[in-house]
Amino acid sequence: MGTTEGDSAESLGSRIARLRRAKGWNQKDLADRVGARPSQISKYERGTYLPRPDLLPILGEALGVSLDYLMTGRSGGEPRRDFRLRERVEALETLPETQRSNLVAFLDALLAAHQLLRRYQELLHQHGHRALPERHPPGKAPVRGGARKGR
Numbered sequence: 468m469g470t471t472e473g474d475s476a477e478s479l480g481s482r483i484a485r486l487r488r489a490k491g492w493n494q495k496d497l498a499d500r501v502g503a504r505p506s507q508i509s510k511y512e513r514g515t516y517l518p519r520p521d522l523l524p525i526l527g528e529a530l531g532v533s534l535d536y537l538m539t540g541r542s543g544g545e546p547r548r549d550f551r552l553r554e555r556v557e558a559l560e561t562l563p564e565t566q567r568s569n570l571v572a573f574l575d576a577l578l579a580a581h582q583l584l585r586r587y588q589e590l591l592h593q594h595g596h597r598a599l600p601e602r603h604p605p606g607k608a609p610v611r612g613g614a615r616k617g618r
Contacts, residue, residue, distance in 0.1 A: 477540050484512040486530040486537075500529040 477485070487497045487508075494508040501508075501522060510516040518526060527537040536542055559570065 478514055479517065479538065480512045480514040482537065482540055483508070483526065483530070486532060487512075490530065497526075497529060501525045 483497075487494070490496075492500075494505040494512070497503075498505045498508045502525070503522065507516070507518075511518050523537060524534050527534045530537065533542065559567065562570070
C-alpha cells in the first residue's frame, strides 16, 4: 500500500527495455545509438547496473522520451498520483449503503471545503494580502510586550 505512480511500478531498467522494444530495436541497436556496448544495455535493463548520469539524457533522446520520463515514468508536468485511495475503493464498496452514502457526503464536503480554501488563498494572493493571522484558543492569546520585571 501507499505506492505512487512512477515510484516502483516500473524500474528504470524495465522502462528502458520497454521503450527499446517499442522502437523495434535489439540491445545492440540501442547501444550503437547511445555509444555503449550491448552488454551494458543488458545490465541496465536487468537492473544490475545504473547508467552513468551523463548517459541518461542520451538514452532519453534515443528512446524519444524526456529525462524525467526515463527516470520516473512520469511526464514533466504530470502530477504524482497517490494510489492509496484507489487501493481502498474495493473495501469501501463492501460497506453498507448508509455508510457509503455518508462517506460520499463527507468526501463531497471535504472537496468543497478544499476548493473554497484554495479560492480564498488565490484571492488573498491576487490582492497582496497575507493569510488570516494565527488564531489562539480563548485565554491562550500570546502576551504582548513581554513579561514585566518585579512582579
